[in-house]
Amino acid sequence: MRSAGTFAELVRQQWGDHRPGLRAHDLVLSHHQVASGAAARAALLVDLLPSGAEPHVGVLLHNTPEFPLWLSAAALAGAAVAGINPTRRGAELARDIVHTDCRVLVTSRELLPLLDGLALPGVRILVTDTDAYRELLAPYADAVPGEATVAPVSRSSRMLLYFTSGSTGAPKAAICTQGRLAAAGTSLVSHFGITEDDVHYICMPMFHGNAVIANWAPALAGRASVALRPRFSASGFLDDVRAYGATYFTYVGRAVQYLLATPEHPDDRAHRLRTGFGTEAGAVDAARFAERFGVRLVEGYGSSEGGAAVQRTADTPPGAIGRAAPGDDLAVVDPETYEEKPRAAFDRGGRLTNGTAAIGELVNRGPNPFEGYWRNETAEADRRRGGWYWTGDLFFRDAEGFLYFAGRTDDRLRVDSENLAAAMIENILARWQDAAAVAVYAVPDPVAGDQIMAALALRAGVTFDPAAFARFLGEQPDLGTKMAPRFVRVVPAMPVTATNKVHRVGLRREGFRCADPVWQRADGEYRALTGDDVAKLLAEYATRGVEPGGPA
Numbered sequence: 001m002r003s004a005g006t007f008a009e010l011v012r013q014q015w016g017d018h019r020p021g022l023r024a025h026d027l028v029l030s031h032h033q034v035a036s037g038a039a040a041r042a043a044l045l046v047d048l049l050p051s052g053a054e055p056h057v058g059v060l061l062h063n064t065p066e067f068p069l070w071l072s073a074a075a076l077a078g079a080a081v082a083g084i085n086p087t088r089r090g091a092e093l094a095r096d097i098v099h100t101d102c103r104v105l106v107t108s109r110e111l112l113p114l115l116d117g118l119a120l121p122g123v124r125i126l127v128t129d130t131d132a133y134r135e136l137l138a139p140y141a142d143a144v145p146g147e148a149t150v151a152p153v154s155r156s157s158r159m160l161l162y163f164t165s166g167s168t169g170a171p172k173a174a175i176c177t178q179g180r181l182a183a184a185g186t187s188l189v190s191h192f193g194i195t196e197d198d199v200h201y202i203c204m205p206m207f208h209g210n211a212v213i214a215n216w217a218p219a220l221a222g223r224a225s226v227a228l229r230p231r232f233s234a235s236g237f238l239d240d241v242r243a244y245g246a247t248y249f250t251y252v253g254r255a256v257q258y259l260l261a262t263p264e265h266p267d268d269r270a271h272r273l274r275t276g277f278g279t280e281a282g283a284v285d286a287a288r289f290a291e292r293f294g295v296r297l298v299e300g301y302g303s304s305e306g307g308a309a310v311q312r313t314a315d316t317p318p319g320a321i322g323r324a325a326p327g328d329d330l331a332v333v334d335p336e337t338y339e340e341k342p343r344a345a346f347d348r349g350g351r352l353t354n355g356t357a358a359i360g361e362l363v364n365r366g367p368n369p370f371e372g373y374w375r376n377e378t379a380e381a382d383r384r385r386g387g388w389y390w391t392g393d394l395f396f397r398d399a400e401g402f403l404y405f406a407g408r409t410d411d412r413l414r415v416d417s418e419n420l421a422a423a424m425i426e427n428i429l430a431r432w433q434d435a436a437a438v439a440v441y442a443v444p445d446p447v448a449g450d451q452i453m454a455a456l457a458l459r460a461g462v463t464f465d466p467a468a469f470a471r472f473l474g475e476q477p478d479l480g481t482k483m484a485p486r487f488v489r490v491v492p493a494m495p496v497t498a499t500n501k502v503h504r505v506g507l508r509r510e511g512f513r514c515a516d517p518v519w520q521r522a523d524g525e526y527r528a529l530t531g532d533d534v535a536k537l538l539a540e541y542a543t544r545g546v547e548p549g550g551p552a
Contacts, residue, residue, distance in 0.1 A: 038072030058102030083207030155179025185217030349477030
């Protein structure tokens with residue numbers, strides 16, 4: 001297929017194609033209708049934007065048809081969409097809208113109350129599911145793609161301003177141009193063999209880069225159909241997949257674990273779904289998913305900002321993500337000295353034996369497509385320090401060059417002077433048959449370094465059995481002597497962010513001081529932590545002047 005130079009070209013190619021292009025519940029729009037609707041919204045946007053204003057439109061919506069229509073409209077108009085997270089509130093929500101210089105904000109009646117009382121000077125608010133909005137659009141019904149633009153459209157035109165989910169401080173708005181988005185979509189079409197007969201199911205939130213870059217973009221590039229779910233639902237997943245005839249979906253964070261936690265049925269394989277593409281499912285859950293649903297999950301790695309990518313190949317060993325994507329000069333380095341880390345060594349059981357030496361931050365030392373942050377020069381400079389792209393993720397690399405994810409730099413574990421990989425411990429704990437979801441994180445040791453804490457969400461109807469859990473740990477050949485969690489917190493459901501990633505900040509902050517039951521390990525056994533135990537622990541921390549909660 002011919003590679004498009006801009007994303008606007010991918011939108012325009014839908015014109016005249018009357019096959020189904022966008023589905024949401026009972027609504028079906030043809031590709032042509034999508035292009036026509038995008039042209040109408042592009043013309044409206046051109047008329048609404050004040051002279052001299054940044055060509056940015058904020059979209060505060062769940063996954064309704066208006067979201068991809070406004071994305072397409074922005075591409076045609078040479079404007080950029082800022083995806084606004086509907087789980088943000090108050091001053092933080094206002095900050096995201098104002099920071100990205102959105103003079104037009106698209107929302108719905110459901111989400112409109114979130115804006116009550118917010119200081120949004122000069123922002124025109126459009127409420128999509130109202131008569132006023134339909135009347136506003138009506139005069140532009142005959143618009144043609146490409147007729148109305150706020151600026152000449154080129155590969156370097158800003159297309160997306162999407163917020164990265166950092167663990168501290170205000171989220172940063174990463175820039176993605178039309179050229180990069182079009183190239184990403186075209187690349188995935190080739191990688192997954194996407195055709196016009198495919199149906200892309202979008203259940204991850206479209207304000208996040210995963211749904212747009214890894215799902216919507218390749219659908220348009222491959223002229224495939226798109227089916228929308230307003231918000232992710234594990235219980236509604238298979239019903240949607242069957243109803244839409246979906247063949248491809250993307251996932252982030254704990255979505256796969258939630259799907260595996262649903263009750264099994266004899267017809268779990270009765271569907272057209274072929275491929276899932278995403279991150280953080282883990283090798284254990286990916287195998288379980290394939291066995292139960294007959295669907296291959298492809299784990300990839302790509303930083304939100306586009307600065308580094310790891311590709312999985314057929315010879316990728318278990319537990320590894322893959323090797324550097326073509327054109328990337330990836331290295332695992334010490335963030336202080338910039339020196340490359342030694343290759344990882346494993347014992348016969350597959351246990352990493354030199355984590356302290358091998359674990360470091362993944363960097364891209366070569367040219368990369370990172371296009372910066374909107375109005376955040378400090379964060380951009382930190383990301384590019386020394387002329388490299390710093391991912392903020394911990395990895396180690398084996399002798400054959402395969403890369404293994406060890407966690408975020410914020411997830412760094414140092415126990416008894418040894419660096420450990422939180423992601424590796426999570427993959428081991430995920431094997432426990434009673435666990436529906438697992439998270440591993442650090443809490444401070446009162447003397448020095450960290451202690452390991454694990455949060456477990458159990459499968460339906462299961463009660464935590466500390467003796468069985470301890471036996472399970474003892475049977476794992478690749479669980480190092482310092483990897484067993486000191487504390488285990490049993491949660492009713494794993495706390496997650498709006499993008500289904502584990503809310504580690506809150507887990508670290510609470511530590512063992514939480515309302516959920518916590519077990520403490522001593523002499524290889526786990527016993528329930530009582531109020532008196534917590535008081536004694538807190539006294540020990542206080543004596544040494546250490547805060548018991550982990551870093552926020």
